[in-house]
Amino acid sequence: MTVDTAVDPAGGGAASEPELVQLLTPEGQRVPNEHYDALIDDIGTAEIRALYRDLVLSRRVDSEAVALQRQGELGLWASLLGQEAAQVGSGRALRQQDHVFPTYREHAVAWCRGVDPAQLLGLFRGVDQGGWDPRENNFHLYTIVIGAQTLHATGYAMGVQRDGALGTGDPDRDTAVVAYFGDGATSQGDVNEAFIWASVTNAPVVFFCQNNQWAISEPLERQTRVPLYRRAYGFGFPGLRVDGNDVLACLAVSREALQRARDGEGPTLIEAFTYRMGAHTTTDDPTRYRLGSELEHWRLKDPIERVKAYMVRGDMADQAFFDDVEAESESLAEHLRTACRQLPDPSPESIFDHVYVDPTPPLLAQRDEMKTYLDSFTDEEAQ
Numbered sequence: 177m178t179v180d181t182a183v184d185p186a187g188g189g190a191a192s193e194p195e196l197v198q199l200l201t202p203e204g205q206r207v208p209n210e211h212y213d214a215l216i217d218d219i220g221t222a223e224i225r226a227l228y229r230d231l232v233l234s235r236r237v238d239s240e241a242v243a244l245q246r247q248g249e250l251g252l253w254a255s256l257l258g259q260e261a262a263q264v265g266s267g268r269a270l271r272q273q274d275h276v277f278p279t280y281r282e283h284a285v286a287w288c289r290g291v292d293p294a295q296l297l298g299l300f301r302g303v304d305q306g307g308w309d310p311r312e313n314n315f316h317l318y319t320i321v322i323g324a325q326t327l328h329a330t331g332y333a334m335g336v337q338r339d340g341a342l343g344t345g346d347p348d349r350d351t352a353v354v355a356y357f358g359d360g361a362t363s364q365g366d367v368n369e370a371f372i373w374a375s376v377t378n379a380p381v382v383f384f385c386q387n388n389q390w391a392i393s394e395p396l397e398r399q400t401r402v403p404l405y406r407r408a409y410g411f412g413f414p415g416l417r418v419d420g421n422d423v424l425a426c427l428a429v430s431r432e433a434l435q436r437a438r439d440g441e442g443p444t445l446i447e448a449f450t451y452r453m454g455a456h457t458t459t460d461d462p463t464r465y466r467l468g469s470e471l472e473h474w475r476l477k478d479p480i481e482r483v484k485a486y487m488v489r490g491d492m493a494d495q496a497f498f499d500d501v502e503a504e505s506e507s508l509a510e511h512l513r514t515a516c517r518q519l520p521d522p523s524p525e526s527i528f529d530h531v532y533v534d535p536t537p538p539l540l541a542q543r544d545e546m547k548t549y550l551d552s553f554t555d556e557e558a559q
């Protein structure tokens with residue numbers, strides 16, 4: 177269930193509607209906004225087409241990965257269906273030097289960072305513990321332990337601060353850090369600790385919560401009595417709620433929060449109000465805990481359809497453009513299928529390779545023991 181109203185924290189008990197930043201309605205109409213319009217005034221026809229392409233291609237990566245899981249090529253997949261706008265909007269607000277600390281569903285952010293989607297598959301195929309080099313795109317590895325990466329992000333942001341990469345006014349130097357997490361993660365101690373540290377150290381970190389309404393089968397109402405973005409005020413930094421299915425609004429609020437961080441003004445909590453359209457992962461069956469009518473309600477707010485409607489309304493794209501994106505999505509899917517099947521199986525000893533920068537003697541001894549054990553089979557076969 178959606179927590180839309182809140183008891184007045186001042187105590188009056190009055191219900192109040194949370195403010196939602198929205199620049200594009202579900203019908204594809206632009207909503208003027210005195211404050212946020214200036215933050216996206218560079219978004220013309222070419223840019224909106226690029227955002228549309230990001231949304232469609234990241235959805236295609238997702239649907240193809242679900243299909244690969246169904247074919248037995250992946251052990252598991254965490255679908256982003258419905259959350260594309262939150263991820264593309266925030267992902268496209270990043271600068272090259274910014275750092276991202278994701279959970280496990282941030283496939284569209286990975287896309288925006290330039291990670292080849294095929295590299296996301298290794299973890300889910302069980303042949304890799306990561307799949308990409310975080311240093312190449314400043315996109316750190318997926319974190320399965322809920323909320324842990326908010327601490328990593330805060331610590332990293334404190335390092336950025338100590339490096340003096342803040343508030344210099346140099347757009348290529350000043351750096352922001354983003355931690356992505358879900359609504360359920362806000363109940364974790366780690367997330368609350370990260371909020372405290374970020375607040376008291378004024379760390380340049382943006383907490384980007386995709387409130388997709390469900391923590392597996394736990395609804396939001398079991399996690400909180402107040403809208404999540406209001407928590408930030410208790411920790412001493414600003415929070416806001418944005419329409420997470422509106423790519424323009426997500427872009428605008430993220431740009432502002434990231435710039436605040438880069439300017440040395442400290443953390444912000446963004447609550448992107450969205451919905452997980454699919455299952456939690458491919459092992460989950462959401463029909464057991466949520467109503468079809470809820471899904472239908474959110475389907476009408478689809479993040480891609482509203483951009484398409486906006487473009488068609490404003491004559492920003494013709495059928496040839498949409499066909500081209502569709503053709504591109506076909507070849508991307510083909511690339512994923514081929515790359516997935518070609519992912520090499522790791523050698524059993526490689527599990528020891530990335531534990532420490534300098535492996536410890538006990539670890540090396542364990543690796544040798546395992547190798548001797550495995551070699552014994554080869555020797556037996558040879559006899």
Ligand SMILES: Cc1ncc(C[n+]2csc(CCOP(=O)(O)OP(=O)(O)O)c2C)c(N)n1
Nearest residue numbers: 281320321322358359360361388390391392
């Ligand atoms: C510390 C920890 N506790 C429990 C789990 C099991 N778990 C995996 S996903 C999940 C729900 C996460 O929900 P949310 O934070 O809303 O993110 P979403 O999956 O909805 O994007 C839980 C409890 C875990 N991975 N880590």
